[in-house]
Amino acid sequence: MDAQRQAELVRAVPYARRYARALTGSQGRGDALVAQALRAGLPEDLSPSLALYAAVSRTAPDNASHAIPQHQRQLLLLTALEDLPVADAAAVVGLPPADARRELAAANDAIRSIAATDVLVIEDEPIIAMDIRQLVERCGHNVVGIASDEAEAVEMARSLRPGLILADVNLGPGGDGISAVERILKEQDTPVIFVTAYPERLLTAERVEPAFVISKPFEPLALAIATYQAVAGGLTLA
CATH class of the missing domain: 3.40.50.2300 (Response regulator)
Known part of the structure; x- marks a missing residue:
């Protein structure tokens, strides 16, 4: 990894922690998830910050007890909490942008019904x-x-x-x-x-x-x- 990409990755780590903590529900589980994602390796086809979000998303265990499916919760957190454009959030979770928009719409409806x-x-x-x-x-x-x-x-x-x-x-x-x-x-x-x-x-x-x-x-x-x-x-x- 070149020096510029490494510096960008270091700057992205606190925000990946915020995302992972919100996704898992605790500081301990979230920080452990980020560490696990970093050890597993990051996708090379994304920017350092998006690659780290993607690694966290792919490494996160799925909690089937949630009323909203995991990929929808990930999209919600990435766009609303982390302020990513829908196209970037879609790349993070591995969906085409049009599919991500449909999933976000469904998730927003579910949030309002809670x-x-x-x-x-x-x-x-x-x-x-x-x-x-x-x-x-x-x-x-x-x-x-x-x-x-x-x-x-x-x-x-x-x-x-x-x-x-x-x-x-x-x-x-x-x-x-x-x-x-x-x-x-x-x-x-x-x-x-x-x-x-x-x-x-x-x-x-x-x-x-x-x-x-x-x-x-x-x-x-x-x-x-x-x-x-x-x-x-x-x-x-x-």
């Missing part, structure tokens, strides 16, 4: 919290509370027992979103999605990190897909 869940939002900026509430409710979910600091988040999670937590990482003077989530998960098994403007900082595999990470700003579809994967895929911290 039952809603109760969501606790952890966000210290009131305007941003209001925007997140509107996005979450447009996705068909019910926001049961908004916490602005770490202590409030822990107490609200304890009393409300939400089906999902949507957390900002930086709560300003009110503490740290990851610390709040770690405290919450000591008491209850609740899937969590983290929202951050700097996702690569949470994808180093150097410490306990989230499985579900959405980049700010995000689209409602990305939230809907991440919500489905979080609820169906397991815990956020492995």
Whole structure:
């Protein structure tokens, strides 16, 4: 592998971790999947980043318990979470673009039919919290509370027992979103999605990190897909 291709591959690894964690439902399984894909070798006919996504997609074990087939979930995550064009996502999963578009349409219909869940939002900026509430409710979910600091988040999670937590990482003077989530998960098994403007900082595999990470700003579809994967895929911290 030449130096330029190797440098591109190194830059792609954090985002492959995000994809793999969302696909498998945990940090541990996702990071192990990326390592396994790298050991297995990458397709030579794709760019380094697409080749790594493809290797992860092909190596991932299929979980037949999901309501949405694996290749459709992969396409959803690649286009909505990783922001790939449909043609690139199709190349990653090995489908013609026209077939990928049909599969995405079917997957989007399935996402919209999935039952809603109760969501606790952890966000210290009131305007941003209001925007997140509107996005979450447009996705068909019910926001049961908004916490602005770490202590409030822990107490609200304890009393409300939400089906999902949507957390900002930086709560300003009110503490740290990851610390709040770690405290919450000591008491209850609740899937969590983290929202951050700097996702690569949470994808180093150097410490306990989230499985579900959405980049700010995000689209409602990305939230809907991440919500489905979080609820169906397991815990956020492995």
